[in-house]
Amino acid sequence: MRRAGSYLESWTVGTSVTGTSQAEFTLIVSRAVILLLIQISGAAMSESRTQLPGPTRQFRPMQLVLGLPMLLAMFLFSGCGTSDVAEKPKELKAVRPTKKIGVSLLTLDNPFFKVIGDHITSAGKENGYEVTVVSGDKDVAKQGNQIKDFIVQGVSAIVLSPCDSKAIVPVIQEANAAGIPVFTVDIPCNEPGVKITTQIATNNLGGGREAGEAMIEALGESGGQVAVLHLKQVESCQLRAQGFKDVIEAHNAAGKAKIEIVAELESGGAKDLGYKATEDILQSNPDLRGIFAINDPAALGARAALEKAGKAQQVKIIGFDGQPEGKQAIKDGKIYADPIQFPDKMGDQIVDAIVRHSKGETLPPQILIPTSLYRQADAAKDTELQ
Amino acid sequence: MSGLLSKHGMILVLLALCAFFSAVTYREQSPTGAAAGRDLASAISKEFQGTPQVLIVARDLPEDAAFAAELEKAIRAAGGQVVATVKGEPRDAREAILKLVAVGTKIDFVAGTQTTSEWLVFENLAADFPTLGDPKVITPRSYFWPNFLKADNLLNIANQIAVIAIVAIGMTMVIITGGIDLSVGSLIALSAVLATRFIRDAGGAENASPMGMTLACLAATAVCGLIGSFSSLMITRFAVPPFIVTLAMMLVCSGLAFTLSSGQSIYQLPESFVWLGRGADLGLPNAVVLMLVLYAIADVLMSRTQLGRYLYAVGGNREAARLAGVPVERILMFAYIACAVLAALGGVIMASQLRSGSPTYGNMYELYVIAAVVVGGASLSGGEGHMFGTLTGAFTIAVIQNGMNLTNIESYTQKVVLGLVILAAVLFEKMRHR
CATH class of the missing domain: 3.40.50.2300 (Response regulator)
Incomplete structure (x- = not known):
């Protein structure tokens, strides 16, 4: 970026200098704070030796026991951060101090979101952004606080996957009022009164269609009865089931070997509930030939129930997601195929959208990432699986 | 000076933390x-x-x-x-x-x-x-200028901790009597769900009047107060340990909150409902003003009144207190009901801040609240602790959380640091009693 002559040149040089001196300043201050605390506690200790034990005695160990580990921990963790800052200005010569992206994801316990976060961080770095990824821990109040902290920092963009699309509205409005562009990833927020620059998500309807095609392929000439393991309260899963049914209906309408959806049960998207639901389905439909589960845990639960009932060969499973455990199961032949999602692409696309927005391009309100069908042959080639 | 420090030593740590975060967030504005x-x-x-x-x-x-x-x-x-x-x-x-x-x-x-x-x-x-x-x-x-020391951020910290700090008032009383209340997190959720449901179903949803909203919030608080009195009855009459009673109530209240809301957030509320949580009539956010007023009242209650002395007496030595004529059961009931009512108030504030009620609110809050009280110097074995300390403890937690967000420390590490702080506080409290 070109900047005006002397007035701003001094400013630009200034930043590279302050970048380093600020890091040094930080180190010096934090060391000073720790030393001060040691001195206070030391003085208090020596005082206690000469004096009778009095009320002062109570506060002495605190500086040591409480203050030191706390500050040391903080010193260590934030120390890593500041040393980064110190190196950047040298690398990028005299460019601006880094622009920031604040990211608050639904949770980081799920590898899916971890991958999204990691990719935003790496793609952001390539484009000169410093990225902070925090976990909302499915707690909308916590996520709200994190976003308010991002606003105070004056980040260039906020990325979130809302913990609760409705309750997060006032917080997004605060970001809108501060003029910070807001992007959602994976989970959209379609409430009135909020301005979201663009929403990035998996094409769940298309993924459901792929699952339907995989099911037709798995059952072959004979067709037969199939069941759906659902997670009805989640919109993305409704779309997956919808896409699946569309393809099956079209297949039946074309007069090919009929595939009949005999059951649609709630799986909770979890192994234990998927297991129970599959046991129930098998009781009423002993001739079942296929199961479509809206995610990998439900599919794995179904597989366990089939193995217990001795029907693992008879019933083919189609999952969804492509989590590592699901991919391994496909490799082992336990699941026939998965339409897999691409959290890595989601992360990269988010950064791309932020850059395009900043360049003044008009973005579509929604960017859908297509899924891709992952079969045993793909798993055999997958280097990430042992 | 030394007497003050022995009582309020935590404030030094808080100031040191503020200085530390001011230094590390010293940024170009x-x-x-x-x-x-x-x-x-x-x-x-x-x-x-x-x-x-x-x-x-x-x-x-x-x-x-x-x-x-x-x-x-x-x-x-x-x-x-x-x-x-x-x-x-x-x-x-x-x-x-x-x-x-x-x-x-x-x-x-x-x-x-x-x-x-x-x-x-x-x-x-x-x-x-x-x-x-x-x-x-x-x-x-x-x-x-440090990002940390921006006026907006300082208000932000106060606003973020208001709910935990208010609930911590009740928790301090309970802990001073030698008990514990694990149900506060679920009570926050229950009260938020109840208040928003009352407004939606009985108060006129988006068109609810201020009076209707006040009544709805009072009703939610009253229900939580009843739950608190039920817990205290179990603890006093049937001598069930507080840990067990409130653990059970934690599950009951959380389940009730999910049932009453069908697991969804309730958002059909008037725009004016955010007055308590996000309004700022006196320059400070209303929730922060309420927090300060409640702390002032609680401090007077604990240090200047007979009730306060009785609370300490019950926690210090229950048998001695009984022999000295302290109505131990009534004092315990007061502590648990006050704790439940304040948790309910926290739930109402949270619902107001987020303009919706959801059963997922307050998840893990009991731990943050207990941490605030303990970091503030109260003894889990009872008889010790004070309101100012709890407020300092709450702010310490808020400053650490906010500071870590401002310095780009990732979530996993934040948990480690917060856990270490709480552990250090408990260690300290052990050392004091040695």
Whole structure:
């Protein structure tokens, strides 16, 4: 970026200098704070030796026991951060101090979101952004606080996957009022009164269609009865089931070997509930030939129930997601195929959208990432699986 | 001095933390507003002899509007020419530039705030739009100030901790009596769900009157008070350990909150419902004012009244207190009911802050609240602790959380640090009793 002559040149040089001196300043201050605390506690200790034990005695160990580990921990963790800052200005010569992206994801316990976060961080770095990824821990109040902290920092963009699309509205409005562009990833927020620059998500309807095609392929000439393991309260899963049914209906309408959806049960998207639901389905439909589960845990639960009932060969499973455990199961032949999602692409696309927005391009309100069908042959080639 | 420190030593730690975070968040700040506009205009006239052609770029915000207006006025006064003023997003800036390109206007300066100058649309102006001439991107002089110490951020901290701090008042009383209340987190959720459901189903949903909303919140608080009295009855009459009773109530209340809300958030509430959580009538956010008032009342209650002395007596030595004529059961009941009522109030504030009620609110809050009380110097074995300490403890937790968010420490590490702090506080309390 070109900047005006002397007035701003001094400013630009200034930043590279302050970048380093600020890091040094930080180190010096934090060391000073720790030393001060040691001195206070030391003085208090020596005082206690000469004096009778009095009320002062109570506060002495605190500086040591409480203050030191706390500050040391903080010193260590934030120390890593500041040393980064110190190196950047040298690398990028005299460019601006880094622009920031604040990211608050639904949770980081799920590898899916971890991958999204990691990719935003790496793609952001390539484009000169410093990225902070925090976990909302499915707690909308916590996520709200994190976003308010991002606003105070004056980040260039906020990325979130809302913990609760409705309750997060006032917080997004605060970001809108501060003029910070807001992007959602994976989970959209379609409430009135909020301005979201663009929403990035998996094409769940298309993924459901792929699952339907995989099911037709798995059952072959004979067709037969199939069941759906659902997670009805989640919109993305409704779309997956919808896409699946569309393809099956079209297949039946074309007069090919009929595939009949005999059951649609709630799986909770979890192994234990998927297991129970599959046991129930098998009781009423002993001739079942296929199961479509809206995610990998439900599919794995179904597989366990089939193995217990001795029907693992008879019933083919189609999952969804492509989590590592699901991919391994496909490799082992336990699941026939998965339409897999691409959290890595989601992360990269988010950064791309932020850059395009900043360049003044008009973005579509929604960017859908297509899924891709992952079969045993793909798993055999997958280097990430042992 | 030493007496004060022994009682309020935690405040030193809090101040040290504030100093630490001020140092590590010492960052360049980008000025905006009228003064920045004048500053920038004088820089342009110093920089450029003749009649500079200036494109002004600002966001669509009140302070940016003031910046743009003042800048435009000052440039005109100095004999410069403002070719266009953009108020909005990068897209608007691009459109404005394309318009200028279409009519063949040349520009010498793109003047904007720090934020707008970072837009990538200006990154390669001369290369992307050669007909513009050779414009220079110029911004007002920046200054340095800790992000942590911005007035907005300090209010932010107070606002973020208000709910935990208010619930911690009740928890301090319970812990001083030697008990514990694990149900506060679930009570927050239950009260938020109840209050919002009452407003939606009985108060007139989006058209609820202030009176209706007040009654709904009072009713929710009363229900939680009843739950608190039930717990206290179990603890006093049937001598069930408080840990077990409140653990059970934690599950019961959480289950009730999920049932009553069908697991969804309840959001059919009037706009004015946010008054308590987000309004700021006295300069400070209302929730923070309420928190301070409650702490003042609680402090007087604990240190100046008979009730307060009885609470300490029950926690210090229950048998001795009984022999001395303290109505132990009534005192215990008071502590648990007060704790439940304050948790309910916390739930109402949270519902107001987020303008919705959801059964997932307050998850893990019991642990943060207990941590605030313990970090504040109360003894889990009872008989010790004070309100000011708890407030300091709550702020310590808030400052650590906020500071870690501001210094880009990731979530996993944040948990480690917070856990270490709580552990250190409990260790300290052990050492005090050695």
